[in-house]
Amino acid sequence: MTAPGQGRHQAVFEDLPGIVRALVADHTPDLPVFKGLVVTGSDRMRLYLTAPDGSITYGADVIISHTGPGLLGGITAGYLENEYDQKPTDDPLCDVVVDLTRY
Numbered sequence: 011m012t013a014p015g016q017g018r019h020q021a022v023f024e025d026l027p028g029i030v031r032a033l034v035a036d037h038t039p040d041l042p043v044f045k046g047l048v049v050t051g052s053d054r055m056r057l058y059l060t061a062p063d064g065s066i067t068y069g070a071d072v073i074i075s076h077t078g079p080g081l082l083g084g085i086t087a088g089y090l091e092n093e094y095d096q097k098p099t100d101d102p103l104c105d106v107v108v109d110l111t112r113y
Contacts, residue, residue: 042068042090048103049074054111058103059090068096069104073111081113 030047042059045067049055057070068090072081089095089110096106 042085046103056101056104056107059085061091066106067104069099069101069107070110071107072113076111076113081110084110084113 030044040062042061045058045060047055047057050071053074055072055074057072058067059070060067070085070090090108092108095108097108099105099107101107
């Protein structure tokens with residue numbers, strides 16, 4: 011018998027390698043540097059990315075099942091750097107958090 015939600019958790023972890031590959035493989039010097047991620051819910055995670063100059067580390071909250079070209083486009087289009095979208099955080103791994111769950 012499968013526990014409730016177990017199938018969804020398995021699907022989330024099946025998606026993660028592709029997400030990480032896309033963030034690392036598409037890196038160029040003028041884009042934020044992928045540092046890691048933490049799964050924060052059944053379909054949510056926080057990506058950690060550092061500004062190209064190393065001045066700030068962003069925590070980007072995303073919905074795992076919605077990740078793909080739109081998310082990468084949001085990161086490369088400068089959504090992380092928009093000060094209006096940055097929220098203070100008590101997360102010791104990042105300086106600010108940006109909600110990218112709409113991508």
